Amino acid sequence: MSYGITPIVIVGGGTAGWMAAAALARVLGKRATVRLVESEDIGTVGVGEATVPHIKAFNNLLGINEADFVMRTQGTFKLGIQFNDWTRPGDSYIHGFGTMGHDLGLTPFHQFWIKGRLAGLAADLHDYSVNTVAATRGKFLPAPTDVPASNPLGGMAYAYHFDASLYARYLREFSEARGVQRTEGKVRNVELHPESGHVAAIVMDDGERIEGTLFIDCSGFRGLLIEGALQSGYEDWSQWLPCDRALAVPCAKVAEPTPYTRSTARPAGWQWRIPLQHRTGNGYVYCSRYISDDEAAATLLANLDGPALGDPRPLRFVTGMRKKAWNKNVVALGLASGFMEPLESTSIHMIQAGISKLLQLFPADGVMDPLLIDRYNAQTRFESERIRDFLVLHYHATERADSPFWDYCRTMAIPASLQENIDLFRQSGRFFRNGDEMFGVVSWVQVMIGQGILPAGYDPLADQLPDEELPKFLASIRDVVSRNVDLLPTHQQFIDRECRAPTVAV
Numbered sequence: 001m002s003y004g005i006t007p008i009v010i011v012g013g014g015t016a017g018w019m020a021a022a023a024l025a026r027v028l029g030k031r032a033t034v035r036l037v038e039s040e041d042i043g044t045v046g047v048g049e050a051t052v053p054h055i056k057a058f059n060n061l062l063g064i065n066e067a068d069f070v071m072r073t074q075g076t077f078k079l080g081i082q083f084n085d086w087t088r089p090g091d092s093y094i095h096g097f098g099t100m101g102h103d104l105g106l107t108p109f110h111q112f113w114i115k116g117r118l119a120g121l122a123a124d125l126h127d128y129s130v131n132t133v134a135a136t137r138g139k140f141l142p143a144p145t146d147v148p149a150s151n152p153l154g155g156m157a158y159a160y161h162f163d164a165s166l167y168a169r170y171l172r173e174f175s176e177a178r179g180v181q182r183t184e185g186k187v188r189n190v191e192l193h194p195e196s197g198h199v200a201a202i203v204m205d206d207g208e209r210i211e212g213t214l215f216i217d218c219s220g221f222r223g224l225l226i227e228g229a230l231q232s233g234y235e236d237w238s239q240w241l242p243c244d245r246a247l248a249v250p251c252a253k254v255a256e257p258t259p260y261t262r263s264t265a266r267p268a269g270w271q272w273r274i275p276l277q278h279r280t281g282n283g284y285v286y287c288s289r290y291i292s293d294d295e296a297a298a299t300l301l302a303n304l305d306g307p308a309l310g311d312p313r314p315l316r317f318v319t320g321m322r323k324k325a326w327n328k329n330v331v332a333l334g335l336a337s338g339f340m341e342p343l344e345s346t347s348i349h350m351i352q353a354g355i356s357k358l359l360q361l362f363p364a365d366g367v368m369d370p371l372l373i374d375r376y377n378a379q380t381r382f383e384s385e386r387i388r389d390f391l392v393l394h395y396h397a398t399e400r401a402d403s404p405f406w407d408y409c410r411t412m413a414i415p416a417s418l419q420e421n422i423d424l425f426r427q428s429g430r431f432f433r434n435g436d437e438m439f440g441v442v443s444w445v446q447v448m449i450g451q452g453i454l455p456a457g458y459d460p461l462a463d464q465l466p467d468e469e470l471p472k473f474l475a476s477i478r479d480v481v482s483r484n485v486d487l488l489p490t491h492q493q494f495i496d497r498e499c500r501a502p503t504v505a506v
């Protein structure tokens with residue numbers, strides 16, 4: 001077997017295109033030639049600045065030095081996401097990465113917490129996670145590897161915030177240094193093979209014809225190959241995730257960056273805040289049925305930490321997924337493959353997951369085996385639907401009744417798969433991760449409880465701990481978490497020490 005696919009043509013040079021180029025160059029090396037075309041005139045979507053911890057595996061695959069990466073992308077560290085006003089105005093909780101409390105045998109920690117909460121013995125769930133406590137105290141240190149398993153610092157996990165355009169530039173340098181050939185220009189036409197219907201070549205504005213055996217469509221929302229040429233179809237999920245527009249605007253940084261992303265619910269959607277070293281990214285994701293663009297812009301601009309650095313930039317989208325992300329000899333990645341709003345920063349992760357699957361199911365000798373294609377598409381559907389359910393949970397499990405948008409979300413019919421998870425959790429706090437879905441038990445539990453779903457009972461396995469020991473168990477975890485977080489440097493101190501970016505005019 002060989003990779004005998006030459007060249008692999010990537011259409012698009014946004015985050016998706018350059019992530020794909022970097023990974024292919026690194027993994028396939030000289031066994032394949034990789035060519036990427038992009039158009040500066042068309043540009044990139046230019047947002048996508050908050051990530052999840054899985055990105056560290058991608059950086060490790062590339063062999064990237066973390067300090068260099070953070071410095072070059074004006075990056076900061078992310079311990080989780082703070083959700084403000086989602087359950088009701090004034091309410092706040094954090095979805096922290098990493099572990100929570102201390103599991104005993106088969107029983108996850110949150111079961112002991114529920115038992116304690118029902119008996120009036122437990123503090124906020126937040127107090128038992130080193131990530132959420134460190135986030136609110138503005139502390140950060142990468143999880144030390146030399147602590148005993150019982151030390152909560154060992155359970156810390158983190159991701160990054162970074163400047164999207166600097167990230168693409170960083171990956172471009174990485175890829176070009178490893179032989180990826182870049183072509184600037186617009187794709188004018190896509191030629192299909194008359195018999196197989198496969199993409200045979202793309203034709204550029206200047207007439208150049210670029211042939212390939214495998215094409216990776218990273219052309220953004222337009223899906224130039226996957227939809228424009230192959231008409232793969234799109235499954236619309238906007239009945240569950242009705243937001244369809246966003247306005248993005250950076251503002252001046254006015255304080256030390258928080259080690260978390262902030263998401264604040266608004267009357268017709270929600271607003272993000274992503275702190276970087278040189279500026280802060282902001283955006284309002286909203287539903288155009290319930291608010292005008294002008295009102296959304298006014299709301300966004302009235303809720304910035306510092307002066308806006310430009311006018312809000314509009315973006316439109318339809319939440320959903322491409323029916324076939326791999327069709328014939330085209331694999332779509334990034335926005336070309338579908339879109340879910342950035343509520344849990346899942347899009348860049350989905351690009352990474354797509355690249356991993358493609359490498360694991362790589363069409364050897366250029367043969368587009370339906371077995372590979374079907375498996376890729378089935379896995380993509382599974383991953384997308386699980387994320388969809390997790391996002392819908394945030395909107396649906398709310399007490400908010402202060403606007404028509406929230407009335408819709410609170411009362412809408414939700415996917416049966418999500419309803420089952422909510423029902424089981426509400427009854428006994430039980431949750432089971434479905435296969436290798438992206439978000440695990442600790443994430444689901446934090447969001448369910450954060451959104452006000454308090455279980456009526458608990459798993460009887462939690463009775464393994466005698467009743468009289470429960471208060472001591474809970475108090476000791478809380479105390480150990482708090483004392484360990486006290487020892488950490490602040491987020492800013494860590495950045496100054498390890499990866500301070502050059503000061504730039506923004």
Ligand SMILES: Cc1cc2nc3c(=O)[nH]c(=O)nc-3n(C[C@H](O)[C@H](O)[C@H](O)COP(=O)(O)OP(=O)(O)OC[C@H]3O[C@@H](n4cnc5c(N)ncnc54)[C@H](O)[C@@H]3O)c2cc1C
Nearest residue numbers: 012013014015016044045048050187220334335342347348
């Ligand atoms: C409002 C919003 C906020 C987001 N926030 C996050 C976040 O916090 N975290 C996260 O993980 N993700 C986020 N995302 C998603 C993230 O931005 C994207 O997944 C990521 O940027 C990948 O985009 P892309 O590369 O697929 O597309 P794009 O950035 O749109 O790139 C498309 C590329 O295709 C090229 N192209 C298109 N047509 C042609 C043509 N005819 N000829 C030549 N080249 C062409 C363009 O020049 C460009 O290089 C967000 C998305 C939106 C809309």
